[in-house]
Amino acid sequence: MQIHKYDTVIVGAGGAGMRAAIEATKRSRTAVLTKLYPTRSHTGAAQGGMAAALANVEEDNWEWHTFDTIKGGDYLVDQDAAEILAKEAIDSVLDLEKMGLPFNRTPEGRIDQRRFGGHSRNHGEAPVRRSCYAADRTGHMILQTLYQNCVKQGVEFFNEFYVLDLLLNEVDGQRRTAGVVALELATGELHVFRAKAVVFASGGNGKFYKVTSNAHTLTGDGQAAAWRRGLPLEDMEFFQFHPTGIWRMGILLTEGARGEGGILRNKDGERFMEKYAPVMKDLASRDVVSRSIYTEIREGRGCGPEGDHVYLDLTHLPPEQLDAKLPDITEFARTYLGIEPYTDPIPIQPTAHYAMGGIPTNVQGEVLANNTDVVPGLYAAGEVACVSVHGANRLGTNSLLDINVFGRRAGIAAAEYASRAEFVELPEAPEKFVADEVARMRESTGSERVTEIRKDLQETMDRNAMVFRTEQTLKEALEDITALRRRYRNVSIQDKGRRFNTDLLEALELGNLLELAEVLVVSALARKESRGGHYREDYPHRDDVNFMRHTMAYREVDSEGNESIRLDYKPVVQTRYQPMERKY
Amino acid sequence: MATPTLDKPAGAEAGADHLVTVTFRIRRFNPEVSDQASWQDFELAIDPKERVLDGLHKIKWEIDGTLTFRRSCAHGVCGSDAMRINGRNRLACKTLIKDIAVLKDGRGTKPITVEPIQGMTVLKDLVVDMEPFFQAYRDVLPFLITEGNEPSRERLQSPADRARFDDTTKCILCAACTSSCPIYWSDGQYFGPAAIVNAHRFIFDSRDEAAERRLEILNDRDGVWRCRTTFNCTDACPRGIEVTKAIQEVKRALVTRRV
Numbered sequence: 001m002q003i004h005k006y007d008t009v010i011v012g013a014g015g016a017g018m019r020a021a022i023e024a025t026k027r028s029r030t031a032v033l034t035k036l037y038p039t040r041s042h043t044g045a046a047q048g049g050m051a052a053a054l055a056n057v058e059e060d061n062w063e064w065h066t067f068d069t070i071k072g073g074d075y076l077v078d079q080d081a082a083e084i085l086a087k088e089a090i091d092s093v094l095d096l097e098k099m100g101l102p103f104n105r106t107p108e109g110r111i112d113q114r115r116f117g118g119h120s121r122n123h124g125e126a127p128v129r130r131s132c133y134a135a136d137r138t139g140h141m142i143l144q145t146l147y148q149n150c151v152k153q154g155v156e157f158f159n160e161f162y163v164l165d166l167l168l169n170e171v172d173g174q175r176r177t178a179g180v181v182a183l184e185l186a187t188g189e190l191h192v193f194r195a196k197a198v199v200f201a202s203g204g205n206g207k208f209y210k211v212t213s214n215a216h217t218l219t220g221d222g223q224a225a226a227w228r229r230g231l232p233l234e235d236m237e238f239f240q241f242h243p244t245g246i247w248r249m250g251i252l253l254t255e256g257a258r259g260e261g262g263i264l265r266n267k268d269g270e271r272f273m274e275k276y277a278p279v280m281k282d283l284a285s286r287d288v289v290s291r292s293i294y295t296e297i298r299e300g301r302g303c304g305p306e307g308d309h310v311y312l313d314l315t316h317l318p319p320e321q322l323d324a325k326l327p328d329i330t331e332f333a334r335t336y337l338g339i340e341p342y343t344d345p346i347p348i349q350p351t352a353h354y355a356m357g358g359i360p361t362n363v364q365g366e367v368l369a370n371n372t373d374v375v376p377g378l379y380a381a382g383e384v385a386c387v388s389v390h391g392a393n394r395l396g397t398n399s400l401l402d403i404n405v406f407g408r409r410a411g412i413a414a415a416e417y418a419s420r421a422e423f424v425e426l427p428e429a430p431e432k433f434v435a436d437e438v439a440r441m442r443e444s445t446g447s448e449r450v451t452e453i454r455k456d457l458q459e460t461m462d463r464n465a466m467v468f469r470t471e472q473t474l475k476e477a478l479e480d481i482t483a484l485r486r487r488y489r490n491v492s493i494q495d496k497g498r499r500f501n502t503d504l505l506e507a508l509e510l511g512n513l514l515e516l517a518e519v520l521v522v523s524a525l526a527r528k529e530s531r532g533g534h535y536r537e538d539y540p541h542r543d544d545v546n547f548m549r550h551t552m553a554y555r556e557v558d559s560e561g562n563e564s565i566r567l568d569y570k571p572v573v574q575t576r577y578q579p580m581e582r583k584y
Numbered sequence: 585m586a587t588p589t590l591d592k593p594a595g596a597e598a599g600a601d602h603l604v605t606v607t608f609r610i611r612r613f614n615p616e617v618s619d620q621a622s623w624q625d626f627e628l629a630i631d632p633k634e635r636v637l638d639g640l641h642k643i644k645w646e647i648d649g650t651l652t653f654r655r656s657c658a659h660g661v662c663g664s665d666a667m668r669i670n671g672r673n674r675l676a677c678k679t680l681i682k683d684i685a686v687l688k689d690g691r692g693t694k695p696i697t698v699e700p701i702q703g704m705t706v707l708k709d710l711v712v713d714m715e716p717f718f719q720a721y722r723d724v725l726p727f728l729i730t731e732g733n734e735p736s737r738e739r740l741q742s743p744a745d746r747a748r749f750d751d752t753t754k755c756i757l758c759a760a761c762t763s764s765c766p767i768y769w770s771d772g773q774y775f776g777p778a779a780i781v782n783a784h785r786f787i788f789d790s791r792d793e794a795a796e797r798r799l800e801i802l803n804d805r806d807g808v809w810r811c812r813t814t815f816n817c818t819d820a821c822p823r824g825i826e827v828t829k830a831i832q833e834v835k836r837a838l839v840t841r842r843v
Contacts, residue, residue: 037714039757040654040662097738100728102746102753102789109740134753140661141753148727186707215656251659332659335678338633451645494649497616500708503649 001190001431006031007418009180009195010411011163011222014041015139015403016382017201018146020411021155024199027415031193033161033182035202035217038147042203042215043403046139047329048116048256049131050096050404051397052089056110057129062086064122065130069398070577072118072285073356073391074532074542076235076550078573081363081387085398085405092404093132101145103134104325114325115259118285118395118584127259127283131397136254136328142400160185162505164434166198166225168375169427175369177377178424180225181434185505188498190431190438196421197377197414200226200359200367201407204383206239207509208517209352209466210458213245213252217509222384224512226359227519228433231369232552234386234570235357236516237524238533240394241467243289245351246336247309253329253348255396257312258282260325264293265311265345266301272310277584284584287393287533290350294467303347311345350467356394356533357523358386360552360570365410371552371570377417377424381410388550391572392532441507446490450507453484453491457510457517460484465521470538474525481518488514515555522565523551544579548572603629606685606692608639610651611699613706621706625695632682636669636698640676653710660822663758667710668699673760673820701763703772717759720775724783724801729794745790752785752830754823761817761827773806777817777827780808784830787843795843799834808834 007028010017017032024030034041053060065086070077097103097111104112113129121128134141150157165181179194205220206212227233243264244253258264264282266272276292277284284292293310296302303309314322314330319342322330330341339346359380361367366374367385382403389402457480464477488511495503529543530536549569556566605627613621626643637655644651653676654664660678667676670684676698685692704712730739755778762768762776783802787795802808808831817827837843 036656036662036664037718037757040656040664042657042662044756045657045659045661094738098728098734100786100789100791102749103738105741105743105746107743109742109745111738137754140756144753144755151722152727215662216658217656249659328661335660335680449645450649495652497614497650499614499616500652500711502652503644 001192003192003194004031005194005423007195008197008199008414009033009193010199010201011180012200012202012384013038013157014201014203014382015043015142015146015400016407017199018150019404019407020199020201020381020414022146022149022153023408023411024415025153025155027412028418030415031156031158033158033163033180033193035160035162035221037159038150038157039143041143042218044140044143045213045215045252046142046400047136047252047254048259049114049133049138049397050093050142050400051116051119051130051395052093052132052401053086053130054090054093054111054113054132056106057113059121060128060130062090064120064128065089067123067577068119069389069395070391071124071582072395073393074582075544075548075579076388076391076531076572078388079575079577080573081389083575084363085389085401088405089401092401092408096142096145096404099145099149101134101141103132114256115283116396117255117258117283117289118280119397120280124279127280131256131259133256135324136256136326139400158182161191163202163221163225164437164508166229167427167430168229169424171424175375176424177375178426179430181431183434183438185500188501190434192426192430194423194426196418196423197379199365199410199414200380200384201382201410202384204355205513205516206352206355208457208461208513210462211245211248211250211349212352213242213250214352219509220512220516221509222380223358224515226367227515227555230555231367231375232360232554233357233519234360234550234552235388235523236355236519236553237527237551238356238392239352239520240286240354240356240533241290241350242353243286243293243350244312244348246332247347247349249336250351251332251336252351252353253312253332253346254326255286257314257326257329260321261317262312262314264289265313266296267303267307268301272296272301280584285393285395287535288584290467291535293350309347309349312348313345314341315343315345352466354394354399355383356386356388356390356392358384361385361387363387363409364413365406366413371568377421379410379414381406392534437508438504441493441504442496444492446492448487448491450491450493450510453487454510454513456480457484457514461517465524467535469524469534469536471525474521477521478518478525481514481521485514485518519553519565523553523567526567527551548579602631604632604681604685604687604690604692605629606639606681607695608643609695609697610709612709614650614708630681632680632685632687634681635677636679636681636684636696637665637676639681640698652708661756663756666701666758666760666763668701670697673701673764675758675760675822678822701759703763703769714759716772717762717776717778720779721757721782724775724779725794725798726782726786728786728789728792730791731793739791741790748790749785749788751825752781754825755781755785756823758822760820760822764816764820766814766816767810767812771810774810775802775807777831780831780834781825781827784834787834787837795837799838802834803838808838
């Protein structure tokens with residue numbers, strides 16, 4: 001085992017992690033630990049754009065953007081955070097441009113902007129052009145630009161270091177951040193990183209669903225590490241299903257396709273979104289569109305022999321426009337479906353896309369230990385975190401924005417904290433938890449296989465905890481997950497080696513997914529209302545009296561070692577916007 | 585009522601009739617077991633519309649958990665799974681079985697060969713050491729360099745100026761090009777196509793003011809002049825970047841000293 005010492009350690013090198021690293025490296029001795037090479041991170045798969053009220057192509061302002069974000073999140077958004085997001089969006093986009101990001105340009109040479117779901121002029125009057133973009137590769141360009149700037153600044157990366165544990169230690173009756181423990185994939189060696197400040201920026205956890213736009217590697221590693229150390233997870237029941245995933249594969253086809261004029265059609269060729277969202281139509285918020293698609297499918301208007309999908313129709317758009325604005329997604333249709341989008345509609349279905357919930361933080365990125373107290377030295381930003389700017393449903397283009405605004409904030413706050421704080425002593429045998437887990441996996445002779453448990457988990461989550469939920473389906477999911485967690489204790493791997501043991505890696509990742517799936521389902525069972533991405537058929541309406549509050553889930557372990565989940569709630573920060581009925 | 589779900593794998597039709605039997609012939613190497621690499625065959629039933637990556641997953645998940653490869657996004661944007669498949673560099677997640685297997689009576693007539701990309705040290709099975717590749721990338725100053733005060737708003741750039749370097753912005757650093765280059769194979773000191781592509785991306789960006797510095801770096805004996813325009817890199821690029829053309833444009837800029 002090796003011990004390293006840094007002022008600031010950042011876990012994850014996607015958009016949020018690298019944006020944090022750029023700030024933290026200027027201010028403190030910083031290390032970035034990342035499971036993947038930075039440019040492999042899933043920020044690179046984001047397509048459509050980054051919202052900012054630049055008003056480059058039409059009238060717009062950050063106040064409208066704030067309102068849309070709050071309404072999009074079905075009023076579960078913390079309004080102070082949404083205001084920061086929308087205000088700082090403008091400088092965030094300009095900063096990226098100055099770092100070199102090749103945005104598409106207007107004829108005057110300014111950053112071009114396009115329409116996106118839920119973004120509107122003057123509080124819902126009509127769609128507005130707010131998304132700053134680079135073709136349908138905006139996430140790729142952000143990831144590359146941030147990496148380029150990390151290279152420029154000499155940011156220190158530990159590539160293919162998998163962080164498995166968060167080290168906290170009690171000082172004067174308060175738990176403080178001491179560091180993290182990581183497994184070096186190339187060698188199998190354990191490393192303890194002492195740090196005054198730790199920033200979790202390790203991304204989402206969508207891999208507990210089967211049909212998902214998430215990468216294989218999005219397994220909630222940061223959320224699970226915090227959870228196991230007794231820190232809460234906020235609003236985990238809110239998961240976004242993006243309306244347009246490639247049928248059966250889940251590969252994302254950007255909402256920008258509809259922003260450019262694409263239309264959703266059922267088997268009769270009907271533009272069905274007109275029925276569900278008369279003003280915004282195909283550009284209503286994602287939760288609304290995904291439910292509408294499944295309603296069409298359930299009522300027998302789905303396409304194909306099994307009626308299990310609908311079409312994304314781009315055939316009325318000029319091929320030059322598709323080539324210039326949507327080159328990647330049209331290529332995905334050609335590569336994976338053998339379909340020519342110039343002439344044929346693309347079969348799509350909703351795909352599990354984004355965790356609105358995560359590790360609770362305040363607007364400085366400080367992680368909360370409960371409703372009021374922070375964990376000194378611990379920060380989180382991006383999809384792993386819950387600020388909460390996305391509430392019950394995130395608007396498209398607000399996540400690329402979130403990682404830049406709150407990645408930057410967390411990086412600054414962490415480094416400033418590190419420059420005035422002392423190192424916290426390491427807990428006794430700091431590597432013990434990880435060493436034991438790894439040894440247990442390697443030595444286990446159990447009969448259960450990772451692949452089967454993961455498949456069963458994904459199937460129950462897709463069937464029972466997706467776009468439509470009821471008490472019954474969620475209870476079924478919970479029973480399944482409980483049984484799967486029991487089976488997981490008996491899991492064994494075939495690769496017993498040390499070097500690049502991805503068999504071991506997948507087993508550890510599955511452990512994280514199982515724990516987080518349980519949190520999602522338990523939180524969803526208790527939320528007896530429908531709000532944003534959480535739709536309960538047995539409680540189809542929003543209930544502001546009882547549920548205008550964030551879920552805070554805690555892992556509890558009794559004296560006999562039995563685990564349970566305790567739910568608490570946290571008030572929503574409301575400033576200027578009163579909850580209204582949500583119509584698009 | 586639950587959300588309607590699909591119990592079949594991606595791209596699969598009803599029943600198993602659509603499955604074909606193919607052999608994956610994979611180059612295996614595990615220094616913890618042996619210092620010799622060897623070939624191993626795996627036979628599997630697979631939907632021809634699935635990806636080579638799906639086949640590798642089937643092997644890893646159902647037959648041999650020790651098979652080791654990198655992958656993440658599984659749809660051609662993260663650049664993790666560049667491999668040599670049937671003798672050509674490709675991304676395993678962008679290569680469909682039907683496009684590379686010759687099928688007869690529901691069987692592949694020849695094995696699908698899968699090897700690590702060449703010219704880099706193999707660490708285990710299909711995983712290679714990427715550090716020298718990223719070092720060459722870092723050496724060409726792959727970031728925007730400007731002088732003077734920053735404007736308060738964005739720098740202006742005409743759509744034509746933006747289009748000038750569009751092709752090379754698509755690079756995902758998968759190394760498929762560099763590891764297909766015979767010059768790179770014979771001399772690891774050569775920057776390789778990917779580093780030159782990333783230099784091109786800035787040399788031809790109207791906002792950048794360090795083209796001269798990058799051109800000097802690439803004027804080195806291990807720079808662009810080593811390129812013999814074999815076009816392997818262009819053929820290998822999973823993003824469709826005209827790599828050889830970009831290298832030629834850098835050469836021309838060096839000769840004319842005009843960007």
